[in-house]
Amino acid sequence: MTITANWSYPTAIKFGAGRIKELADHCKAVGMRKPLLVTDRGLSTMAITQGALDILDAAGLGRAMFSEVDPNPNDRNLEAGVKAFRDGGHDGVVAFGGGSGLDLGKAVAFMSGQTRPVWDFEDIGDWWTRANSDGIAPIVAVPTTAGTGSEVGRASVITNSETHTKKVIFHPKFLPSVTICDPELTVGMPKVITAGTGMDAFAHCLEAYSSPFYHPMSQGIALEGMRLVKEYLPRAYKDGTDIEARANMMSAAAMGAVAFQKGLGAIHSLSHPVGAIYNTHHGMTNAVVMPPVLTFNRPAIEAKIASAAAYLGIAGGFDGFFDYVLRLREELGVPDKLSALGVGTDRIGEMAEMAIVDPTAGGNPVELTLDAARRLFVECI
Ligand SMILES: NC(=O)c1ccc[n+]([C@@H]2O[C@H](COP(=O)([O-])OP(=O)(O)OC[C@H]3O[C@@H](n4cnc5c(N)ncnc54)[C@H](O)[C@@H]3O)[C@@H](O)[C@H]2O)c1
Ligand SMILES: [Fe+2]
DSSP: OOOEEEEOSSSEEEEETTGGGGHHHHHHHTTOSSOEEEOOHHHHTSHHHHHHHHHHHHTTSOOEEEOOOOSSOBHHHHHHHHHHHHHTTOOOEEEEESHHHHHHHHHHHHHTTOOSOGGGGBSSTTGGGGSOGGGOOOEEEEESSSSSOGGGOSEEEEEETTTTEEEEEEOGGGSOSEEEEOGGGGTTOOHHHHHHHHHHHHHHHHHHHHSOSOOHHHHHHHHHHHHHHHHHHHHHHHOTTOHHHHHHHHHHHHHHHHHGGGOOOHHHHHHHHHHHHHOOOHHHHHHHHHHHHHHHHHHHHHHHHHHHHHHHTOSSHHHHHHHHHHHHHHHTTOOSSGGGGTOOSTTHHHHHHHHHHSGGGGGOSSOOOHHHHHHHHHHHO
């Protein structure tokens, strides 16, 4: 089945296999004449990235690339990217990659027009109104993983390289003007990245669905996002060339990010300090901590999860859902404990302090206290 679509929600999305060939047209349509493609180091030499540069070049837009981007990108990457943008006289950003390339690309476009430090735009209250919104360069996003949903999000996650904390930087104009969702670009993902990113999408849907706030739109999107992951992530994992599965996982990723406007929760609150300190893969970290967080939240979400289970065709209510998550993790080769990702027990106190002030903690259906965070870390590691 060929899946092609044009959506305008929450931004212009050009969805379908092969649609990367439209990249230059969309860049021109949003006013770019000299875009800077921002991606991470690993992707910079890959054929999909070189192919995207060829498309820009052939249309007279040049082939400028900035790729000094780490996984869990940080302020140093950002500073270098903004310098490359300004020195090169660029007028827009093609944010290309997984969450790392996308987040840093979006942040470069944003910071290219600001004078204040990036931390002044953390996602707190109305801090985003401090920004000069006329200075933000246009963004065309091209996801190459199916997980973070950053391609349809209004935030970037940037690690503070001094304090080793992950900060969410927010502005409504972080939302790309155009997003090209081409599932063929995700075919080359290694199995472990397919699994980790897919579980990030699942975590976004699950946490958005579980958070206590009133947001029926997000609730519906989160539920259907979980169904897509259930049906298609094992297929994409087994056969990376299964385009129908890859396409549906791209949808699930975008849906997760749209849904988590409603809130995230303790899976992400625990995962952020771990990622910032140990540089683990974000989605894989989420997948490891998911079952203990589900159990912790059980008193508040038992009935809700039972409804989700019924929709997903899982028998047995909350327990059935919990067992399903364990089976899914096993099928995708997710380790049971964080120690398998290189996380030690020596910094639990510090990580617990960071988890409870993480902006995602407020969306958890059960209050994440310092003691609870500590206990969860002990269990997860
Ligand atoms: N902005 C948001 O709302 C949001 C949400 C969740 C996570 N994040 C952030 O996103 C980042 C994680 O993103 P991610 O999970 O997509 O991983 P990633 O971008 O770090 O990529 C992981 C690895 O996969 C490689 N890769 C990417 N696409 C590939 C492809 N098609 N073929 C082969 N290799 C490929 C990359 O080079 C990299 O080595 C974290 O920094 C996380 O904090 C942001
Ligand atoms: Fe996430």
